[in-house]
Amino acid sequence: MSVLVVTGTDTGVGKTVVTAALAALAAARGSSVAVVKPGQTGVDIGEPGDLQEIARLAGITDLHEGSRFPDPLSPAAAARVSGKPPVHLSASVAEIRELAAERQLVLVEGAGGLLVRFDEEGSTIADLARWLGAAVVVVARPDLGTLNHTALTFEAMAHRGVQPAGLVIGSWPGEPDLAMRCNIRDLETITARPLAGVMPAGSGLLDPAEFLLAASAGLSPAFGGTFDAGTFRETHQKGTSRD
Ligand SMILES: Nc1ncnc2c1ncn2[C@@H]1O[C@H](COP(=O)(O)OP(=O)(O)OP(=O)(O)O)[C@@H](O)[C@H]1O
Numbered sequence: 001m002s003v004l005v006v007t008g009t010d011t012g013v014g015k016t017v018v019t020a021a022l023a024a025l026a027a028a029r030g031s032s033v034a035v036v037k038p039g040q041t042g043v044d045i046g047e048p049g050d051l052q053e054i055a056r057l058a059g060i061t062d063l064h065e066g067s068r069f070p071d072p073l074s075p076a077a078a079a080r081v082s083g084k085p086p087v088h089l090s091a092s093v094a095e096i097r098e099l100a101a102e103r104q105l106v107l108v109e110g111a112g113g114l115l116v117r118f119d120e121e122g123s124t125i126a127d128l129a130r131w132l133g134a135a136v137v138v139v140a141r142p143d144l145g146t147l148n149h150t151a152l153t154f155e156a157m158a159h160r161g162v163q164p165a166g167l168v169i170g171s172w173p174g175e176p177d178l179a180m181r182c183n184i185r186d187l188e189t190i191t192a193r194p195l196a197g198v199m200p201a202g203s204g205l206l207d208p209a210e211f212l213l214a215a216s217a218g219l220s221p222a223f224g225g226t227f228d229a230g231t232f233r234e235t236h237q238k239g240t241s242r243d
């Protein structure tokens with residue numbers, strides 16, 4: 001009976017991989033899990049979208065896609081271009097409430113970042129989270145530029161009364177550069193909390209058994225994993241400060 005919304009600091013940051021990891025861990029501990037994607041853009045009818053990626057990685061079959069538009073645009077712009085009705089996030093809220101009444105966890109993946117518009121009135125995934133009273137997992141890039149994007153996202157959430165559930169780095173490379181290693185500490189300062197997870201680069205290409213191990217190692221105990229922010233920070237600290 002809980003709903004978690006997954007947003008990102010941008011599109012292409014690894015929201016789908018993190019949503020799959022959250023779903024895989026919940027399912028592995030025996031919870032009933034549904035995943036909702038209210039607006040899927042950039043994918044044609046018959047092509048695999050984010051939910052099919054989640055099915056492939058996490059083995060989840062309780063999947064609910066709202067509207068789909070082929071152009072790789074925000075849901076509002078994609079609907080406008082297609083001439084079809086936009087996503088009605090208020091209808092998604094009703095559907096998510098119904099799903100949540102019968103499941104232990106409902107995950108909702110947005111489209112792009114927090115303030116991407118779903119319709120001409122300007123409804124966003126932040127509105128959906130607020131209407132549902134759901135906490136939001138924010139997925140961020142590890143590299144230079146992420147500090148500003150992450151600060152803006154958290155500030156916008158605070159401004160709207162949306163509760164953060166944690167910050168997860170969507171794709172951490174094998175050889176992080178200096179900016180990435182410095183960003184660990186600074187992301188934690190900006191968000192005023194330890195990192196809630198770090199998914200390794202390439203985890204989206206794993207088979208389901210390997211992906212479950214990566215999800216467990218990559219997400220914190222709050223999400224059923226074993227990720228320890230302190231150990232991760234220590235591991236990458238060397239050379240990031242003179243003290
Ligand atoms: N940890 C990862 N391992 C492997 N590939 C990744 C990882 N994170 C992201 N990617 C790849 O980066 C691309 C963008 O990731 P993803 O589709 O998860 O982004 P997104 O934040 O869900 O974007 P959207 O706004 O389109 O939903 C994808 O091609 C995905 O396969």
Ligand SMILES: C[C@H](N)[C@H](N)CCCCCC(=O)O
Pocket residue numbers: 011012040041042071072073074075111112113116
């Ligand atoms: C097409 C892409 N993969 C996403 N589905 C939609 C991203 C919308 C981003 C809009 C924006 O922030 O400019």
Ligand SMILES: [Mg+2]
Pocket residue numbers: 015016050109
């Ligand atoms: Mg996605």
